[in-house]
Amino acid sequence: MKLYNKIKRKPEDFIVEEVPLLEPQEKGKFHLLKLVKSNVSTLEALRVLSRFTKIPLKEIGFAGLKDKFAVTTQYLTVPVNYSVEKVCFKPVRNRWTEVSHVEIGKEMGFCVEPVGYVNRPLGLGDLKGNKFTITIREFEKSLRERFYRNLEVVRNYGFPNYFGEQRFGSVKSRDDFVLRYILKGDFDGALRSYFFGKSSVDFWGDWKKLYRTLAPALEEYEKDLIRGLMRGLSPEKAFRILPKNVRLMFNFAFQSFLWNEYLREYIEAKYPFVRVPFINNWKLSYYLEVSDFDYLRELEVPYTGHKHLPEDKILRRAIHKVQERYGIKREWFDKEVAGMVVMTDGLRKAVVFPENFKILEKTKRRMKITFTLPSGAYATVLLRFLLKA
Structure with a gap:
C-alpha cells in the first residue's frame, strides 16, 4: 500500500504547525499573518489571497511550502501599507x-x-521548524514490527535529510526537469515540460487551441503566458511571465533531486542500507547502521560542490558520479538565465534528528505520533523509512 494511504487518508491525519522564528510585535514594517489551510497547497492559497486582496504575490513573504492534503498552520508577511483583516x-x-x-x-x-x-519580511527557511501530528492507519502487526525496529535506528542515528516530494511539484514526468531545458536555452521545451511533462501533445504550437484546452484549470499568470505566445512573444519572453517564485521552484526541484542523489550514492558506498520507493520511480537509500556517527552527524553535503568542495573523498566521488550521470556542465553553475541565478552552491546537513518524538495514541489498527523537525526537513522522508523500509 502506498505511503499516503496510511498517513493521509483524511487531511486531519496530517497536521503541520510552523514553529515561527519571528515573534509578533505591537508595531513594525510588516503585518504578520497566520494562514490555516486544509486540502490546498501553500502556493494556491497565496495566489487566491493575492487575487482577492490585490496584494501582489511578490509582496507576500512566507517561510516554506506546506503539504496540500493536510491541515497546516504557517505564517506570512505583507508590508503595512496594505490593509489586512481576517x-x-x-x-x-x-x-x-x-x-x-x-x-x-x-x-x-x-x-x-x-x-x-514584524520588522522584516519572511523568506524561505525563516522558521525554527515544524511540529507534526500524524495518524497512521492500517497499522497491522507486520507494520508495527517494522516501525519499532526502524524507530530504534532513528533514535540512534537520526535519518538522512533528503528533500521530500513537496520539493518536486513542478516535475510532471520522471527526470523531466524544466530547469534542464532552460539551461540549454530550450524555452519551448521548458514550457512544454511545464504544462505536459513528457506527454505527447499534437497541438503544441497552436496557442489558441492550447488556451481553449487548458484555460479552465490555469492560474491567471499561466493564462497570461499563453496569451503572450498568442501575441507572438518568443518562448523565452513568455516564460518570464511566470512569477519569479514559480521560476525559482524549477531550480530548487532540479538541485534538490541532484542533492538527494549525492546523499543516496554516499550512503550506499559507506553503510549497510535499504532502498525505499520514492516518487517518479526514484529511490531513497537509508542507512541501517553507522560506524562513524560522530562524523556523519556533522557532515554537510553541497548542492553543486563548485564552491564547497568536500574533503571527504567518498562524497566527492558520489557528487562527480551523479553530475556525470545527468550531464551537469560547469558553465551552468551560478548561471543567470530567465531573470534568475541558478545552480548556486550551498551546504545542507546530511542527517537530521526528530525532536520530542512521542506516541500519543495506539490501537491495533491505528497510531498517532507527534514530533518536531528543524526547518527544511521533511516528515514524509522520516515516515518512508519508519513504514516502508
Missing part, C-alpha cells in the same frame, strides 16, 4: 469564493488573520 476562502461551485468560515480539516479552503507586526 478573511477565509473556499471553492463554491468550482470557483474560489470569499466566505465567513471554513471548517478546517473537513473542507477544502483556508483562513488568514493578522497576529501582529
Whole structure:
C-alpha cells in the first residue's frame, strides 16, 4: 500500500504547525499573518489571497511550502501599507469564493488573520521548524514490527535529510526537469515540460487551441503566458511571465533531486542500507547502521560542490558520479538565465534528528505520533523509512 494511504487518508491525519522564528510585535514594517489551510497547497492559497486582496504575490513573504492534503498552520508577511483583516476562502461551485468560515480539516479552503507586526519580511527557511501530528492507519502487526525496529535506528542515528516530494511539484514526468531545458536555452521545451511533462501533445504550437484546452484549470499568470505566445512573444519572453517564485521552484526541484542523489550514492558506498520507493520511480537509500556517527552527524553535503568542495573523498566521488550521470556542465553553475541565478552552491546537513518524538495514541489498527523537525526537513522522508523500509 502506498505511503499516503496510511498517513493521509483524511487531511486531519496530517497536521503541520510552523514553529515561527519571528515573534509578533505591537508595531513594525510588516503585518504578520497566520494562514490555516486544509486540502490546498501553500502556493494556491497565496495566489487566491493575492487575487482577492490585490496584494501582489511578490509582496507576500512566507517561510516554506506546506503539504496540500493536510491541515497546516504557517505564517506570512505583507508590508503595512496594505490593509489586512481576517478573511477565509473556499471553492463554491468550482470557483474560489470569499466566505465567513471554513471548517478546517473537513473542507477544502483556508483562513488568514493578522497576529501582529514584524520588522522584516519572511523568506524561505525563516522558521525554527515544524511540529507534526500524524495518524497512521492500517497499522497491522507486520507494520508495527517494522516501525519499532526502524524507530530504534532513528533514535540512534537520526535519518538522512533528503528533500521530500513537496520539493518536486513542478516535475510532471520522471527526470523531466524544466530547469534542464532552460539551461540549454530550450524555452519551448521548458514550457512544454511545464504544462505536459513528457506527454505527447499534437497541438503544441497552436496557442489558441492550447488556451481553449487548458484555460479552465490555469492560474491567471499561466493564462497570461499563453496569451503572450498568442501575441507572438518568443518562448523565452513568455516564460518570464511566470512569477519569479514559480521560476525559482524549477531550480530548487532540479538541485534538490541532484542533492538527494549525492546523499543516496554516499550512503550506499559507506553503510549497510535499504532502498525505499520514492516518487517518479526514484529511490531513497537509508542507512541501517553507522560506524562513524560522530562524523556523519556533522557532515554537510553541497548542492553543486563548485564552491564547497568536500574533503571527504567518498562524497566527492558520489557528487562527480551523479553530475556525470545527468550531464551537469560547469558553465551552468551560478548561471543567470530567465531573470534568475541558478545552480548556486550551498551546504545542507546530511542527517537530521526528530525532536520530542512521542506516541500519543495506539490501537491495533491505528497510531498517532507527534514530533518536531528543524526547518527544511521533511516528515514524509522520516515516515518512508519508519513504514516502508
